[in-house]
Amino acid sequence: MSETTLDQTPQSDAREGVASSDRRKFLRKSVALAATGAAAAAAGNAYGDVDLETVTEPLEINPTRNILGRGVVSVPYGMPSKFEKDVVRRNVSWLTADTVASISFTPWQDLNGIITPNGLHFERHHAGAVDIDPETHQLVIHGMVDKPMIFSMDDLKRMPSHTAIHFLECPANGAMEWRGVQMDSMQFTHGMMSCSEWTGVKLTDLMEYVGVDPKSTWLYAEGADGSALQRSIPMEGAKDQFGEPIPADSCEMYKDAMIAYAQNGEALRPENGYPIRFLLPGCEANMSIKWLRRIKFVDKPLVTYQETRHYIEPLPDGTIRQFSLVNEANSVINYPCPDYQMKGKGAYEIRGIAWSGRGKVAHVDVSIDGGKNWQEAELVEPVLSKCVTKFKLPFEWKGGEHLIMSRVTDETGYVQPTLMQMRKVRGFNSIYHKNSIQAWKIEKTGEVKNVQIENF
Amino acid sequence: MSKLKTSKFGLGLAAGAMALGLSTAGIAAEHASGFNGIGKNITDKAIEPWDISVFYDGTNLPEGSGSVQAGQDPYDAQCAMCHGAFGEGAEGYPKMASDPMPAFIKSLKQGLDGVGNRAVNNAWGHAPTLFDMIKRHMPFYAPGTMGVDESYAVTCYVLNLGMIVDSDFVCSDETLADVDMPARDYYVTDTRPDVKNERCMSDCYDAEPKVVGAVVTGVSQ
Numbered sequence: 304m305s306e307t308t309l310d311q312t313p314q315s316d317a318r319e320g321v322a323s324s325d326r327r328k329f330l331r332k333s334v335a336l337a338a339t340g341a342a343a344a345a346a347g348n349a350y351g352d353v354d355l356e357t358v359t360e361p362l363e364i365n366p367t368r369n370i371l372g373r374g375v376v377s378v379p380y381g382m383p384s385k386f387e388k389d390v391v392r393r394n395v396s397w398l399t400a401d402t403v404a405s406i407s408f409t410p411w412q413d414l415n416g417i418i419t420p421n422g423l424h425f426e427r428h429h430a431g432a433v434d435i436d437p438e439t440h441q442l443v444i445h446g447m448v449d450k451p452m453i454f455s456m457d458d459l460k461r462m463p464s465h466t467a468i469h470f471l472e473c474p475a476n477g478a479m480e481w482r483g484v485q486m487d488s489m490q491f492t493h494g495m496m497s498c499s500e501w502t503g504v505k506l507t508d509l510m511e512y513v514g515v516d517p518k519s520t521w522l523y524a525e526g527a528d529g530s531a532l533q534r535s536i537p538m539e540g541a542k543d544q545f546g547e548p549i550p551a552d553s554c555e556m557y558k559d560a561m562i563a564y565a566q567n568g569e570a571l572r573p574e575n576g577y578p579i580r581f582l583l584p585g586c587e588a589n590m591s592i593k594w595l596r597r598i599k600f601v602d603k604p605l606v607t608y609q610e611t612r613h614y615i616e617p618l619p620d621g622t623i624r625q626f627s628l629v630n631e632a633n634s635v636i637n638y639p640c641p642d643y644q645m646k647g648k649g650a651y652e653i654r655g656i657a658w659s660g661r662g663k664v665a666h667v668d669v670s671i672d673g674g675k676n677w678q679e680a681e682l683v684e685p686v687l688s689k690c691v692t693k694f695k696l697p698f699e700w701k702g703g704e705h706l707i708m709s710r711v712t713d714e715t716g717y718v719q720p721t722l723m724q725m726r727k728v729r730g731f732n733s734i735y736h737k738n739s740i741q742a743w744k745i746e747k748t749g750e751v752k753n754v755q756i757e758n759f
Numbered sequence: 760m761s762k763l764k765t766s767k768f769g770l771g772l773a774a775g776a777m778a779l780g781l782s783t784a785g786i787a788a789e790h791a792s793g794f795n796g797i798g799k800n801i802t803d804k805a806i807e808p809w810d811i812s813v814f815y816d817g818t819n820l821p822e823g824s825g826s827v828q829a830g831q832d833p834y835d836a837q838c839a840m841c842h843g844a845f846g847e848g849a850e851g852y853p854k855m856a857s858d859p860m861p862a863f864i865k866s867l868k869q870g871l872d873g874v875g876n877r878a879v880n881n882a883w884g885h886a887p888t889l890f891d892m893i894k895r896h897m898p899f900y901a902p903g904t905m906g907v908d909e910s911y912a913v914t915c916y917v918l919n920l921g922m923i924v925d926s927d928f929v930c931s932d933e934t935l936a937d938v939d940m941p942a943r944d945y946y947v948t949d950t951r952p953d954v955k956n957e958r959c960m961s962d963c964y965d966a967e968p969k970v971v972g973a974v975v976t977g978v979s980q
Contacts, residue, residue, distance in 0.1 A: 549948060605815065606815035607812075618867060622947045623882065759964065
């Protein structure tokens with residue numbers, strides 16, 4: 304365990320490093336520079352004091368300038384540029400015994416928006432991705448209902464549709480970092496989360512149609528894959544197997560649920576549940592059952608394998624936490640991050656993503672000095688409930704060491720905690736629902752490293 | 760278009776429809792009912808082959824039985840290569856039996872979950888859902904292919920590996936719900952938010968940040 308300290312930059316300088324988003328303040332600074340005359344001339348422009356190189360060689364003609372490119376439909380389903388071949392999902396071979404019961408990660412370090420392209424959405428399978436013919440696939444809804452019913456894909460597409468943008472996050476996102484720093488890529492520290500526009504049928508619409516008994520307090524959803532994955536989902540008045548109430552916020556989550564058949568405008572991908580999946584925004588993605596075949600309304604939880612052995616949190620007080628369903632607010636800086644080096648002194652824009660299972664992102668604050676001082680970042684529209692929100696803040700890198708990090712506050716007032724705060728409550732290896740503040744260290748060399756701060 | 764114009768147009772349409780002898784309610788219905796005629800009703804009997812989920816308390820366990828002894832051969836043949844001959848786990852697949860409850864709780868109190876130590880004898884709350892998992896999802900390479908009695912037998916063998924039932928025990932739809940699972944009473948439902956931070960904006964702490972980091976390099980190449 305090595306210990307380093309920050310560059311002895313005065314705190315005021317560190318604060319100045321994060322340029323104000325206040326345009327007037329910026330202009331005043333520019334005017335001040337211009338007024339110094341000689342200094343401004345040496346800089347070559349009014350934007351700062353970094354000398355720019357000058358290109359004097361006549362430009363080469365582009366190699367693509369005198370040839371013909373590919374015709375239309377030469378790639379019937381379009382692919383990214385061959386120069387983007389490294390922007391792919393990846394897995395961590397030592398994490399699981401087999402890729403059919405495993406997880407892959409979204410390369411957020413290479414993404415610039417809030418939407419995850421369909422080919423980059425993280426995957427989590429328990430018995431592999433299966434190919435289901437939509438002509439034969441059917442969805443059963445039964446249990447405590449007036450009319451047990453079965454629907455074809457054509458039936459589902461006739462119904463009133465519902466479209467919304469939501470993230471899905473595996474509760475194991477970040478799990479490998481509980482005990483200490485492990486991974487050198489943002490893909491592996493935060494890639495078990497993706498965000499898409501989903502279209503389907505709203506669960507509450509279907510509930511009205513089949514006439515769900517008001518005494519039903521739980522439903523469960525089940526997949527048609529080899530694992531026939533099943534999860535219990537609470538509704539108002541739900542109680543656990545001991546008769547204790549399920550937290551009220553968890554019992555509200557089903558109201559945003561849908562049976563989704565489209566992802567970012569096209570059909571779901573097989574690895575995301577084609578032809579239909581359950582979608583439960585805000586809750587651990589394991590509950591958004593893929594290859595959905597059945598929903599049953601009941602009055603108690605199943606307490607399945609997923610709910611008693613797998614997605615649980617044994618705690619330092621000797622208890623085992625169950626039904627920890629909501630994904631609490633989380634954020635991370637994806638530019639700069641350990642996947643890139645700084646490319647010279649001067650202006651950058653710190654950018655990142657923030658999300659909360661409890662609603663909208665309210666604020667994101669950024670620190671460049673290890674969490675001592677913070678500045679509010681600009682949130683990029685749209686800011687939607689249970690959806691990734693992008694944030695940004697100008698940053699002037701003067702070549703020093705910085706510990707950069709982001710901290711989200713959601714609309715419920717919940718503030719993203721530090722890893723030390725989480726460890727104090729949940730121990731060193733709690734596996735699931737690690738949503739702590741992520742620090743990256745910018746070295747003087749320009750390298751960016753994944754670090755943890757022991758006293759923050 | 761002003762609101763007034765819209766409403767005038769609307770009134771005009773209604774009046775026109777009435778003049779033609781059409782019911783305005785009928786026109787509205789064409790647009791209002793988003794579900795009329797969609798789907799099929801289905802009987803419980805027709806759903807039965809899919810309605811396999813077993814509840815923690817044994818509800819919906821299928822009729823059948825299997826003893827610890829009867830479970831040994833199918834376990835050795837279909838399960839041991841991944842879960843170990845004694846349930847100790849193999850090739851990175853989950854253990855069936857691991858630290859007994861006191862040792863598991865002791866490691867929790869040291870701040871360690873030890874996800875690799877989670878097993879039937881220290882983390883699984885209810886025996887009926889162990890049967891459900893095995894019948895539904897096992898063996899791993901051919902999920903859902905075990906018979907009911909065979910699934911009871913393998914469930915029983917695994918419970919015996921965890922020293923939860925004696926070697927002469929017979930698991931069935933009658934007996935499984937009463938099996939005393941060591942972890943059951945340690946379960947508590949979500950008490951989050953359990954970790955609280957404040958939105959401090961300046962001079963949030965005094966000391967120099969103690970930075971630690973030792974990354975697995977090369978994994979993102």
